Amino acid sequence: MGDTTGAEQDADNVIRILVATDNHLGYGEKDAVRGEDSFTAFEEILELAVSEDVDMILLGGDLFHDAVPSQNSLHKCMELLRRYTFGDRPVSLEILSDQVQSFHNAVNQSVNYEDPNLNIGIPVFSIHGNHDDPSGFGRLSSLDLLSTAGLVNYFGRWTDLSQVEISPILIRKGESQMALYGLSHIHDGRLARLVKDFKVNFNCPDKARDDGKEGEQEEEWFHLLVVHQNRADRGPKNYLPEDSLPSFLHLVIWGHEHDCRIEPEVNAKKGFYVSQPGSSVPTSLSEGEAKKKHVGLLEIYKTKFKLKELPLQTVRPFVFDSIVLPDRAEELGLNEGDASTKVFRFAKERVEAMIAQAEAQLTGHPRQPTLPLIRLRLLYTDESCMFNTIRFSQMFGTRVANVQDVVLFSKLIKRTKVE
Amino acid sequence: MGDTTGAEQDADNVIRILVATDNHLGYGEKDAVRGEDSFTAFEEILELAVSEDVDMILLGGDLFHDAVPSQNSLHKCMELLRRYTFGDRPVSLEILSDQVQSFHNAVNQSVNYEDPNLNIGIPVFSIHGNHDDPSGFGRLSSLDLLSTAGLVNYFGRWTDLSQVEISPILIRKGESQMALYGLSHIHDGRLARLVKDFKVNFNCPDKARDDGKEGEQEEEWFHLLVVHQNRADRGPKNYLPEDSLPSFLHLVIWGHEHDCRIEPEVNAKKGFYVSQPGSSVPTSLSEGEAKKKHVGLLEIYKTKFKLKELPLQTVRPFVFDSIVLPDRAEELGLNEGDASTKVFRFAKERVEAMIAQAEAQLTGHPRQPTLPLIRLRLLYTDESCMFNTIRFSQMFGTRVANVQDVVLFSKLIKRTKVE
Numbered sequence: 046m047g048d049t050t051g052a053e054q055d056a057d058n059v060i061r062i063l064v065a066t067d068n069h070l071g072y073g074e075k076d077a078v079r080g081e082d083s084f085t086a087f088e089e090i091l092e093l094a095v096s097e098d099v100d101m102i103l104l105g106g107d108l109f110h111d112a113v114p115s116q117n118s119l120h121k122c123m124e125l126l127r128r129y130t131f132g133d134r135p136v137s138l139e140i141l142s143d144q145v146q147s148f149h150n151a152v153n154q155s156v157n158y159e160d161p162n163l164n165i166g167i168p169v170f171s172i173h174g175n176h177d178d179p180s181g182f183g184r185l186s187s188l189d190l191l192s193t194a195g196l197v198n199y200f201g202r203w204t205d206l207s208q209v210e211i212s213p214i215l216i217r218k219g220e221s222q223m224a225l226y227g228l229s230h231i232h233d234g235r236l237a238r239l240v241k242d243f244k245v246n247f248n249c250p251d252k253a254r255d256d257g258k259e260g261e262q263e264e265e266w267f268h269l270l271v272v273h274q275n276r277a278d279r280g281p282k283n284y285l286p287e288d289s290l291p292s293f294l295h296l297v298i299w300g301h302e303h304d305c306r307i308e309p310e311v312n313a314k315k316g317f318y319v320s321q322p323g324s325s326v327p328t329s330l331s332e333g334e335a336k337k338k339h340v341g342l343l344e345i346y347k348t349k350f351k352l353k354e355l356p357l358q359t360v361r362p363f364v365f366d367s368i369v370l371p372d373r374a375e376e377l378g379l380n381e382g383d384a385s386t387k388v389f390r391f392a393k394e395r396v397e398a399m400i401a402q403a404e405a406q407l408t409g410h411p412r413q414p415t416l417p418l419i420r421l422r423l424l425y426t427d428e429s430c431m432f433n434t435i436r437f438s439q440m441f442g443t444r445v446a447n448v449q450d451v452v453l454f455s456k457l458i459k460r461t462k463v464e
Numbered sequence: 465m466g467d468t469t470g471a472e473q474d475a476d477n478v479i480r481i482l483v484a485t486d487n488h489l490g491y492g493e494k495d496a497v498r499g500e501d502s503f504t505a506f507e508e509i510l511e512l513a514v515s516e517d518v519d520m521i522l523l524g525g526d527l528f529h530d531a532v533p534s535q536n537s538l539h540k541c542m543e544l545l546r547r548y549t550f551g552d553r554p555v556s557l558e559i560l561s562d563q564v565q566s567f568h569n570a571v572n573q574s575v576n577y578e579d580p581n582l583n584i585g586i587p588v589f590s591i592h593g594n595h596d597d598p599s600g601f602g603r604l605s606s607l608d609l610l611s612t613a614g615l616v617n618y619f620g621r622w623t624d625l626s627q628v629e630i631s632p633i634l635i636r637k638g639e640s641q642m643a644l645y646g647l648s649h650i651h652d653g654r655l656a657r658l659v660k661d662f663k664v665n666f667n668c669p670d671k672a673r674d675d676g677k678e679g680e681q682e683e684e685w686f687h688l689l690v691v692h693q694n695r696a697d698r699g700p701k702n703y704l705p706e707d708s709l710p711s712f713l714h715l716v717i718w719g720h721e722h723d724c725r726i727e728p729e730v731n732a733k734k735g736f737y738v739s740q741p742g743s744s745v746p747t748s749l750s751e752g753e754a755k756k757k758h759v760g761l762l763e764i765y766k767t768k769f770k771l772k773e774l775p776l777q778t779v780r781p782f783v784f785d786s787i788v789l790p791d792r793a794e795e796l797g798l799n800e801g802d803a804s805t806k807v808f809r810f811a812k813e814r815v816e817a818m819i820a821q822a823e824a825q826l827t828g829h830p831r832q833p834t835l836p837l838i839r840l841r842l843l844y845t846d847e848s849c850m851f852n853t854i855r856f857s858q859m860f861g862t863r864v865a866n867v868q869d870v871v872l873f874s875k876l877i878k879r880t881k882v883e
């Protein structure tokens with residue numbers, strides 16, 4: 046990562062970026078309890094961008110949960126973006142690359158803050174994910190709508206699926222220069238084929254670096270890539286192997302994976318770092334989604350960076366637990382008598398404990414919803430230990446946010462299924 | 465109407481408004497031939513607003529054809545509004561009334577051109593029609609989206625259906641003052657009841673006028689109402705009778721009715737004028753929709769107005785004709801031999817003539833689509849004169865825009881059905 050502290054690293058030379066991804070606006074919007082959660086977290090992210098006085102916001106895709114967001118979702122999103130990202134704050138990022146190329150779908154084919162009719166304080170840059178990819182009549186992404194409304198700078202959209210050319214947006218602030226590469230979501234299998242056939246090209250402004258030679262001092266770039274693909278190995282051709290990315294990169298912001306692994310991890314083979322911010326709202330009650338949610342404050346000085354983890358304060362408490370019932374057979378006496386009732390009692394106690402545990406996640410933020418998400422996964426081999434999970438869940442009717450599905454029975458199989 | 469010519473009526477004192485309605489953006493958008501028609505006409509209207517250098521655009525509802533417009537429609541509409549209504553042109557309309565009240569749904573609860581973060585050249589004001597009324601989850605109108613994007617000033621939305629209070633937006637330009645009343649669409653039957661029960665109230669800034677007394681000279685207002693209801697008598701409680709509107713009004717812009725009757729007609733009983741601009745794209749192949757389409761340039765000086773009719777140049781040619789077959793029985797010899805074949809031949813000649821006639825509607829505008837809409841309605845009593853209309857239409861496959869339905873057989877009934 047390198048050290049970004051030093052005399053010359055004043056505000057004029059450090060590019061400061063609020064990094065977030067997978068906001069899934071509109072997720073469960075009709076749910077009376079959880080309907081606002083996605084918007085609440087997104088608003089907090091925008092507030093953080095304002096309070097941290099960042100130069101820009103970088104989103105990693107899946108801004109919306111639905112390819113065609115409801116009017117409610119679009120409306121709320123546009124309202125939030127107008128409230129927090131418009132204003133008099135001067136934007137000190139200079140775009141050095143060809144804007145017509147980078148923003149060819151935009152109304153003025155330029156970055157929004159250079160539109161003389163819009164007063165943008167914090168520009169938002171976003172690629173699309175698999176949830177907001179272009180679809181339907183006109184092949185538009187919901188990000189096209191936000192772009193046309195002047196609210197978002199939508200980039201990284203490939204136009205030719207037989208050959209992906211990634212030309213970075215070149216951005217300068219004082220002494221720092223960033224090459225921002227975006228690769229909007231592509232079906233993993235297709236991308237795997239393109240990678241294999243060497244048909245994914247990065248139009249690097251400083252190719253020399255990739256050959257191991259150092260570029261001129263004034264040609265130093267910080268190479269930042271944002272992608273939205275499977276990162277975890279979900280079978281061959283079903284993920285984007287980190288190792289297939291070029292070594293000249295300094296940092297990859299990885300969207301799509303919802304568990305927060307925001308702390309940059311070095312790829313030993315290629316030398317770049319990967320940060321996976323994770324979603325800002327859980328869209329499944331899985332173990333990964335129960336991890337504490339963060340966004341990142343990325344500071345770039347020349348070719349060095351620092352990523353400060355900012356814990357989100359408005360995310361609904363969520364406690365996940367998983368029990369392998371066969372491991373507890375003796376302890377619970379499942380082999381004699383009424384196994385179902387025994388597991389029921391055990392689960393009830395466990396859920397009580399989880400609800401208590403959820404309180405530790407209360408942040409005191411006035412907008413944090415307090416009713417927790419609770420998910421107890423019971424891995425079983427013998428069906429005799431099962432009970433009616435809906436009736437079970439209803440015992441906690443007023444004390445959990447997910448009344449329908451507090452307990453999930455899951456058949457224990459050898460290869461643990463990735464949730 | 466009064467005369468608005470005179471020495472003192474310089475540009476600084478005359479309010480100039482481009483008036484249009486029922487643009488039905490997205491109508492038939494997936495039709496390979498006609499898909500762009502609604503957008504083409506709307507773009508021409510915006511161009512007229514720019515070339516006529518108006519102070520504002522006033523829309524009478526049904527801006528979109530669908531309550532939830534497709535992403536394609538929203539996108540195109542936003543793009544056009546940004547291209548034509550944003551800019552450095554100074555807006556010289558001063559809002560005198562409480563903006564929080566008039567624009568309570570807007571992001572800043574103000575008219576868009578007073579938002580310091582938007583540079584609006586020509587503000588658009590719109591009520592909603594029955595096609596873009598609030599619907600679905602969140603009860604949002606598509607106009608709410610445009611309002612939130614800063615593109616439209618959505619007004620005239622009632623909030624209480626048991627009591628409609630219409631408070632005007634009070635607008636001043638130099639010596640002229642306009643009270644702009646908006647009544648967004650309400651189900652006709654419900655509105656009829658409200659009117660009957662005296663539950664529709666106009667909060668007139670100069671009530672004295674309604675009592676027959678003249679207000680102070682400095683309190684003179686031009687009272688302009690825009691509505692979106694049935695105007696034609698479609699049965700009791702199924703339209704808004706003009707006579708139920710207050711006599712202090714000077715002019716009513718009537719939306720919803722698609723035939724162009726833009727030339728102001730005086731209501732003899734109440735003394736106000738009514739102008740019905742009509743739709744800018746035909747959404748049915750009816751006689752009314754075949755009338756030449758116009759928008760209006762409304763000029764207001766104190767309590768006088770002038771409305772200049774601006775014919776639209778980009779509307780697709782459309783020729784409608786209606787034949788009462790029984791009236792032609794003798795001429796065509798329908799009572800002897802093969803009536804079907806005789807009517808077929810007659811219709812074919814007629815359609816040929818109509819296609820020729822359509823050429824007179826070509827304006828030479830480079831964006832006008834030239835392939836005409838042709839509709840021949842054959843009113844019959846005896847089914848023996850009918851033929852396969854789809855096969856018939858296909859003869860004109862490359863020469864008409866509506867290949868599927870050039871001829872429509874319609875059973876002759878005593879009371880002529882209103883299309």
Ligand SMILES: [Mn+2]
Pocket residue numbers: 067069106107174176301302303324
């Ligand atoms: Mn996602």
Ligand SMILES: [Mn+2]
Pocket residue numbers: 107174175176273300301302
């Ligand atoms: Mn995704």
Ligand SMILES: [Mn+2]
Pocket residue numbers: 486488525526593595720721722743
């Ligand atoms: Mn209409």
Ligand SMILES: [Mn+2]
Pocket residue numbers: 526593594595692719720721
């Ligand atoms: Mn209508």
